[in-house]
Each structure stands twice: as structure tokens, then as C-alpha cells.
Amino acid sequence: MSNRSPSYAEIEVVKNQYSDRDYLIKISIPEFTCVCPKTGQPDFATIDINYVPNVHIVELKSLKLYLQGFRSVGIFHENVTNKIIDDFRRACKPRNIDVVGRFNTRGGINTVVESRWP
Amino acid sequence: MSNRSPSYAEIEVVKNQYSDRDYLIKISIPEFTCVCPKTGQPDFATIDINYVPNVHIVELKSLKLYLQGFRSVGIFHENVTNKIIDDFRRACKPRNIDVVGRFNTRGGINTVVESRWP
Amino acid sequence: MSNRSPSYAEIEVVKNQYSDRDYLIKISIPEFTCVCPKTGQPDFATIDINYVPNVHIVELKSLKLYLQGFRSVGIFHENVTNKIIDDFRRACKPRNIDVVGRFNTRGGINTVVESRWP
Amino acid sequence: MSNRSPSYAEIEVVKNQYSDRDYLIKISIPEFTCVCPKTGQPDFATIDINYVPNVHIVELKSLKLYLQGFRSVGIFHENVTNKIIDDFRRACKPRNIDVVGRFNTRGGINTVVESRWP
Amino acid sequence: MSNRSPSYAEIEVVKNQYSDRDYLIKISIPEFTCVCPKTGQPDFATIDINYVPNVHIVELKSLKLYLQGFRSVGIFHENVTNKIIDDFRRACKPRNIDVVGRFNTRGGINTVVESRWP
Amino acid sequence: MSNRSPSYAEIEVVKNQYSDRDYLIKISIPEFTCVCPKTGQPDFATIDINYVPNVHIVELKSLKLYLQGFRSVGIFHENVTNKIIDDFRRACKPRNIDVVGRFNTRGGINTVVESRWP
Amino acid sequence: MSNRSPSYAEIEVVKNQYSDRDYLIKISIPEFTCVCPKTGQPDFATIDINYVPNVHIVELKSLKLYLQGFRSVGIFHENVTNKIIDDFRRACKPRNIDVVGRFNTRGGINTVVESRWP
Amino acid sequence: MSNRSPSYAEIEVVKNQYSDRDYLIKISIPEFTCVCPKTGQPDFATIDINYVPNVHIVELKSLKLYLQGFRSVGIFHENVTNKIIDDFRRACKPRNIDVVGRFNTRGGINTVVESRWP
Amino acid sequence: MSNRSPSYAEIEVVKNQYSDRDYLIKISIPEFTCVCPKTGQPDFATIDINYVPNVHIVELKSLKLYLQGFRSVGIFHENVTNKIIDDFRRACKPRNIDVVGRFNTRGGINTVVESRWP
Amino acid sequence: MSNRSPSYAEIEVVKNQYSDRDYLIKISIPEFTCVCPKTGQPDFATIDINYVPNVHIVELKSLKLYLQGFRSVGIFHENVTNKIIDDFRRACKPRNIDVVGRFNTRGGINTVVESRWP
Helix, strand or coil: CCCCCCCCCCCCEEECCCCCCCEEEEEEEEEEEEECCCCCCEEEEEEEEEEECCCEEECHHHHHHHHHCCCCCECCHHHHHHHHHHHHHHHHCCCEEEEEEEEEEECCEEEEEEEEEC | CCCCCCCCCCCCEEECCCCCCCEEEEEEEEEEEEECCCCCCEEEEEEEEEEECCCEEECHHHHHHHHHCCCCCECCHHHHHHHHHHHHHHHHCCCEEEEEEEEEEECCEEEEEEEEEC | CCCCCCCCCCCCEEECCCCCCCEEEEEEEEEEEEECCCCCCEEEEEEEEEEECCCEEECHHHHHHHHHCCCCCECCHHHHHHHHHHHHHHHHCCCEEEEEEEEEEECCEEEEEEEEEC | CCCCCCCCCCCCEEECCCCCCCEEEEEEEEEEEEECCCCCCEEEEEEEEEEECCCEEECHHHHHHHHHCCCCCECCHHHHHHHHHHHHHHHHCCCEEEEEEEEEEECCEEEEEEEEEC | CCCCCCCCCCCCEEECCCCCCCEEEEEEEEEEEEECCCCCCEEEEEEEEEEECCCEEECHHHHHHHHHCCCCCECCHHHHHHHHHHHHHHHHCCCEEEEEEEEEEECCEEEEEEEEEC | CCCCCCCCCCCCEEECCCCCCCEEEEEEEEEEEEECCCCCCEEEEEEEEEEECCCEEECHHHHHHHHHCCCCCECCHHHHHHHHHHHHHHHHCCCEEEEEEEEEEECCEEEEEEEEEC | CCCCCCCCCCCCEEECCCCCCCEEEEEEEEEEEEECCCCCCEEEEEEEEEEECCCEEECHHHHHHHHHCCCCCECCHHHHHHHHHHHHHHHHCCCEEEEEEEEEEECCEEEEEEEEEC | CCCCCCCCCCCCEEECCCCCCCEEEEEEEEEEEEECCCCCCEEEEEEEEEEECCCEEECHHHHHHHHHCCCCCECCHHHHHHHHHHHHHHHHCCCEEEEEEEEEEECCEEEEEEEEEC | CCCCCCCCCCCCEEECCCCCCCEEEEEEEEEEEEECCCCCCEEEEEEEEEEECCCEEECHHHHHHHHHCCCCCECCHHHHHHHHHHHHHHHHCCCEEEEEEEEEEECCEEEEEEEEEC | CCCCCCCCCCCCEEECCCCCCCEEEEEEEEEEEEECCCCCCEEEEEEEEEEECCCEEECHHHHHHHHHCCCCCECCHHHHHHHHHHHHHHHHCCCEEEEEEEEEEECCEEEEEEEEEC
């Protein structure tokens, strides 16, 4: 799953009742887990998503299921963070967005990946 | 209560004795609770309101009663935060204002909603 | 004491030996107490004063006595913060100043008032 | 509801698969709310329940619903803590138990109530 | 007020509905202030009271007013802590009690006084 | 997997070079995940294992793989904690041991399970 | 000053008004400094003194001056902690006492010395 | 090793799959150690590296080995921080980068060195 | 020592090996002590020095000895902070610098002084 | 070095001037590093040593050098902790002692080893 194909899982959206204004929605998911493609060992991270919605906001339960879809997927820290921002943008077309993945220590090294659009 | 009708509860104001200058009032209410319209389960949040008053400042006891008015109301995180900023603006017509709702974890997801005017 | 008359207490000043440059003095007083004019109950706050002195700096002992002068005074959060900045400016004529009053929780509500000049 | 009648709400139990040994289950509910019988104002607390199960353990969803049953009930801090321990004991007959209610600040006073059995 | 005469202020009590058991009530008052009898300067403290009630529990509003009664009283740290435990015992006759006064730094020294009965 | 059959995964041991004395080994694994047997949703926990070794100590890499074996297993909080202590005892026969599972918030409730032997 | 001669500085005492009971006085002085007898470099520490007074309590201002007397004195961590407990006992004859010196990091090593009597 | 020669150790890179966008990678290594060239004593630091990759990202295992290469090297705080940024730039040619070395207390002094490019 | 004469103590410098670039050196000294010129009592502070070096960097051991030179000097908070920045500039001629003195509580008041150049 | 031979490095002692009493010396060394005998990778730990001295106390500089002697030694967590307590006992013959090694996370697992005597 290191290539950039669309995701296997659906992020659903609902109508934004306040689309006439810019406001910020900050979502934090401290229970993200995927698999290291090199070692086959599980990786753990907190994923933070901040976005200004346009005509849709993301439905949280479907977002949770989408993120759980990575549980058995082998993917690097840098790629999973960028993939989430791409899938999220495709789903709800926000005015702007940033995604931060904070990965647990491996071999004495902590890694954080931050991607933003536009 | 997901539509944008005026609120059922009255926020009262008193005269701002220092309306000749810009200064900031920051109010934090860590005891906010409403009801999830989807599951009927209670939601809990901290509501932060920061504003620069114009000719009136908000009377705190009436603000408390206004916020307690949501205790049995089914309303989404995004909507309640935007409704509070609208009701607050209508009540005291501040020079500027932002409202932040920090909602407790649900299903492993934390949500924060930030709305500001102008 | 909710009107804007000059204060009953004297803030003293001493010569600023480094008035040829801009530098910042930050004073924090975590032991401020006055009285709520509505309920007659004591209020507690931390007062933070940050200023860039001009030809004088404030003498700290007189500032302490000045602030203790509010111990039995009935005055609202917004008014006391703005009164302190006015009295402080009158006493030492700083190049700029901000005063922040952080008041303890009352009825589940925290209030912070921030005033700055110019 | 200040008298000691049995509770209106049902705490359900399931079989303890390890009843041949003593082990401790610690449950913490930071989202408890009831009503002050004196002022009619909402109270907020964290309820901690620690117990050693006997032949049954408490089913968590029913416990959540039981505690939500206090949302509109007027009851003092001391009474609600003791009532919870009594209802919990009646439901699952633990080997031992303690219940701690940590109530939010009111009028500058924090209150914690601790009850244990036997 | 350094002698041991009864206090000028009344701590009221209400009936303990669970006097058939031992349970612990922990009260914390972070807003205590009195006056140093030596310097005339205000002192600030947090007062913690933990007690196991007998047939009465202390009514919190009267306790608050009782403690506010020290606001203009000159009294040493050691004496005020011991006086509070004596007045509290006289008022509600608890099964046991401890009182802790945590006083703010003076001259680079922090002082805590702990008294318990029996 | 809610029954008490032996575990599918092998915890390996190595010789304890200091078995002539009692000393304590404390292991903490903040990255434990299994599945809720009721909802099929992932659960997350920190597992703490403290033991006094006898003639063997547990080899950490095999312990990690053993715990990863729960990643797709549906099992309740109480059962998984007790199963780990049983499997660990079977593997290295410690002089004494306790296992604590600290599970992430679900529905506003935190759960900790503590089991010890003997 | 590494020998055990009586101290050059006087700790004064005042009458204990509550000598009919055992209560605890805890004093913390985070601003202690002396000199390393080996390197001549200043050392810094927090000194904690906990004691149950008998007929006298220590007067805090004289204690401060006594401790300031070490400012230019070369003395090891272990000796200064034991010397303080001896001087304190000689001055106020407490029912019991412990003294803890928490010294700042030197060469990557932190040292704490704890002495108690009886 | 205080001169500016290229490093003895190789930092390896892999292809950046999202080189069409700017995103930030933050790496923190709290286990860095080298040797003080003056005293021969070991120094300890946390090294933080933040960079926006271009066509390559750094492979973390080779970075770990590269940093372990300093374990027996005598080098000053300022030089090692600047050397790491130079070696890192040479290896992966990032769009921009900053390196921060936070060194443990020596002789009561903490030192942090921050270097950034461009 | 309240006048602005050059300091009695020498801050030494060494060559900056990376003077071809701007980078930041942050030094924190939590063990600063001098004497209050008014009361003769010791004052305690943390001194933070941040500077971008030019052709020289400050040698840390000489800086420590320079700061220890204030141990018996009577000088006000505002003056000592400004004197340190002047002496430091004279010694190493940095591209820019700021000095912050954070002084311990006196009479319930904390003071921080911040001076920067240019 | 996994066998139990005496250590290659000398811990020196000095006379305990207060050997007529029991008091506690607590030493914490947050900068310990050795090598994993399995992977050859460096390990990092905080070593805490608490002891009641008899006729000698340990000289801290020699203790630092002794601990630095492990910098290139391959040794397991359990063995190094027990070896330190044995070497320390041999050097200063304390009345009692405990040694705790807190090792940094490896593979998502933290390990703490605690050994005490007698």
C-alpha cells in the first residue's frame, strides 16, 4: 500500500450547517495503529486532523472505521500521513486542512510527520 | 435544535465602564453538557469564550443559565459551538469574539470546534 | 468603587537606570483578593503586570501595598483590571503596559481579563 | 432522593470467569453529573469505583446508564456516594469495594467523599 | 486571637444520613486568607479538612463563612490550623479528623501545619 | 477466547543469573491492543507486569510477540489481564507477580484490572 | 566546618500554644546555598524540615538567618544535613524531626540526604 | 573532530513518494551521547531534526547508526549541532531543515544550540 | 554596584568555528544568587541568555565564574539583568542577544526582567 | 561481563562523620549507558542508589567514573543492576541499600529492575 491508489475505505460526510463561515474542526485520534512494512511489527501513533469545512463535514464514525482499516496494512510513517490527508480531502473537500501523525518511539527515535493543504 | 433559530434562553448584559478602549475578556466553562442527537447519550465539553466588549459586557450568571439550557438538548458539536457564538453576538454585540468547544473523547476520538468573528 | 476616580493608594516609583533602552519588566502577584460587589463574597485572582519602563520603574513594596488596598473593596473583575492599568500608568508612565487578571472559578466559570496600552 | 430507598435503575452483571481468585477492578467515570438539592444547580463529579468481584462482575454499559440516571436527580455529595456503593453491592455482591466521588469546586470549596465496604 | 477562646463564627451541621458506617469527607479550601500578627501583612493558605462524620456532617456554606471570618484576624500559622480543628470538632463531633494548612511562601520559606485527632 | 485454555503463543525464558536473591523486574507495555468481543471494535491498553523471578527470567522479545498475538483476538478486559498472568506464570514460574491492564476510555468510562499471585 | 562543633548561628524559639497535642510542622526552604569544600564552587539545595514541636516552636525569621549563615561555608552534603538536624534539635527540642537536603545536579549526579530523629 | 571535514558515517536515503508537496518530518533522538573534548567526560543530549524533504527522505536506521558514531568522539556542543545539520543536508538535500541540540546540565549550566538552513 | 561601570569579572571567549552562518546558543543558569541592596537579604534567580554568535562564542566555565561574582553583590533585579547583557556584549560581540532574569518570589511578588539587543 | 566476577573499576569511600546514626543517602544518575549484548546497540538508563551508610560513604566522583566504565560493556538490564549493588556493597559496606535501574523503551517495552539488600 505504499503507492498512491485511492483508499479501500469510505469516509462519509454530512452537510455543514454553517458553511457560510470559516470555522475550524480539530479531531485527535490517539489510538491509530498500522504495521511497519520493513519489520512486520505494529506501529502506533496519534493522528491529529484540523480542517476548515466547506459544504460538508466528516462523519466521525465513518472516519474511525476508515482509520481502523490501516490496522493490518504495511505502510511507512510518511506515506500514511500523506495518504490520510489525500483521502480526507477527496471525501469532504475542506477549505484547508493539516494532518499530523505522531508515531511512538522506535529504536530510540520519535517521528512526527506534518502535512498541510493548500 | 439543529436549525439556526434564535436561542430559547436569554443572555443578559451590563454596561461596559471601559468601552473607550479595547480589552479582552476570556471566559472558560469546564462544566458544559448536552446530548448527542444520534445516540441520545450525554456529551461533555469545556466551552471557552474570548471577546472584546463594545458598549456591553455579558452578565456571568445569565450566561451560566443560558449554557445550562443545553443540558437536555440534542445537538452536534459543530452546531452547538456556532450557535453559542451567534447567541452571544446577538446579546452583547462584541467588537470581536471566538468560541471554542473542547468535547470529551467518544469512541477514541477527541473533537475541538473553533469559531471566530469577524 | 465602580467609577473611574483616581485610586486612594499611592504607587511609588524610582529612577530607571537603563532608560536609554527598551526592556520588559514582568510582575506577577498570585495573592490578589477583593470583594464581589454583588454577593459581598471575597474574590481571588492572580494579577500579571508587564511593562516597558520609561524614566521610572515601580517600587515593588508600594505596589504590594497598593494592591492590598483592594482587600475590602467591592469591584467587578473587568473594572479592577482596567483600574490597575490606569493607576499604574499614572504612577510610572511606562512606554507600554499590559495587565491581566486571572480570577478563580465562581459557579463553574473562570474569568480572565486582559487590558493593554497603547 | 435523599432517603435510602433502592435505586430506580438496574445495574446488570455477568459471570466472573476468574472467581477462583481475588483481583481488583477499578472503574473511573469522569462525566458524572447530578443536581444540588439546595440550589437546583447542576453538580459535576468524577466517580471512582474499585472492587474485588465475587461470582459476578458489573456490566459496564448498564453501569453507565445507571449513573446517567442521576442527571436530573437532586442529591447531596455525601448521599450520592453512599447510595452508589449500596446499589453496586446489591447488584454484584463484591468481596470488597470502595467508591470515591470527587466533586467540582463550588464557592471556592472542593469536596471528595470516600466510602468503603466492609 | 492567639489565645484559645471559642470562635466568633458558627459552623452549622446537618444530619448524617449514613451515620451507620464510617466514610471519609475531604474538603479543600484553596482561598483562605488571614493576617500575620507580626507584620500586619496578609497571609494566604490552602486549608484541607478530612473527617469521618458521626451523627452530623458540616454544612459547607456555613464552613465557608466561618473561614472567611479569619480575613481580618491576626493569627500565626500554627495557631490557626489548631484553632480550626478545635472549632470543627466542637461543631460536628466527628469520629476522627485532620486539618492541614499549606501557607504561601514568605521570605523564601514555605510552611505546612498538620493537626489530627484523636 | 474467553475460556481458560492455554495460550497459542510461546513466552520464552532465559536463566536468571541472580536467582540466589529476590529482586523485582517491572515491565511496561504501553502498546497493547485487542478486540472487544461485544462490538468488534479495537481496544487499547497499557499492560504492566511486575515479578520476582525464580530460576528463569522472561525473554523480552518473545513476550512482545506473545502480546502481539492478542491483536485480532476478541476478549474482555478482565479476562485478558487474568490470562496474561496465568500464561506468564506457566512460562517462568516467578516467586510472585502482579499484572495490571489499564484500558483506554470507552463510553466515558476508564477501566483498570489488577491481578496478583500468590 | 566538617567537624561537629555547635553552630555559630542562633535559632530562636517561641512558646508552642498547642503543646498539649502532637501536630506536625513542615518547613521547606528552596533557597539554600553553601560551598563545596573540595572545589570551592557553590552548592544549591532545597532543605525540608518536618517536626512535631514540644514546648517550643522555631521562629521562622531566625531559622532563615541561621540557614543563610551557610552561604560562605565549605561543607559536604551529608554533613550539612546532619548538622542542621542537630542544631534544630538543640534549639527547640522537638518530639521528633526529620531533615531532608535535596542538592542540585553535579557532574550528572543528584544527591538527597535524609536524616531523622529519634 | 572539531574541524569541518565530512563525517565518517553514512546517512542513507530513500525516495520521497510525496515530493510533489511540502511536508514536515520531525525526528527526535533523546539518546545522543558524545565526549567533552576538554574534560574527556561523556556529554548527553536530545537531538531534534525537523526538515521538509525534497526527492529523498532519510532512512531512520542509518541515521541512528550515524548518530551512534559520535559515542566516542570529542566534540563541543556548538560544533556537533552544526556538523549534524551539514551531514544531514549533504545526505538528503532537504528543502529546509533545523537541528536543535539540548545538552544536559554541566556545572549548573544548561546549553541548547539551534541551527537552521537556509 | 548600581552604577554602570564595567564588571570586575572576565568573560572569556573562544573562536566560533561556524561564524559563516547564524545560529542560536541558549544558555540557562538556574543557580544565580546576588543580594538585595535594600534589605541585605540574598536574592535567587534563573538567568537565561540566548545569543547568535559572531566571530566568538562565550567559554562556559568563565561565564559561570563571572556570574558567581555577583554572589556577594548588592544589586537590583532590573540592574543586574541589564548589566549582564552589557558585559556579555562587550565580551563576545554577538550578532544579537537577549537576557532574561527570573527572580524568586519576594513578599508574594514574582519579577522577571527581559532585555534584548539590538 | 554477564558472569559475577568483581568489577574492573574502583568505587572509593570516605569516612562517615555521622556513623553513630542511621540516615539515608539517595543518589540518582540519569546518564547511565551500556550496550545490549544481543544487538550491540547502546542502552540508556537512570540508576537510583539509596543506602544507609555505615562507617564509610561513597565518594561521588569515583562512583561516576565507575558507572562510566559500563559505557562499552555488553550486559543485560537485570545483570547490570545486580552487579552495581554487589560492587557498591563491597566498596562501602552500607547498613542497607537498594538499586533501581530504569531502562529506556526498546521495541515498545520499558523495563525497570529493583534489587535491595538485605
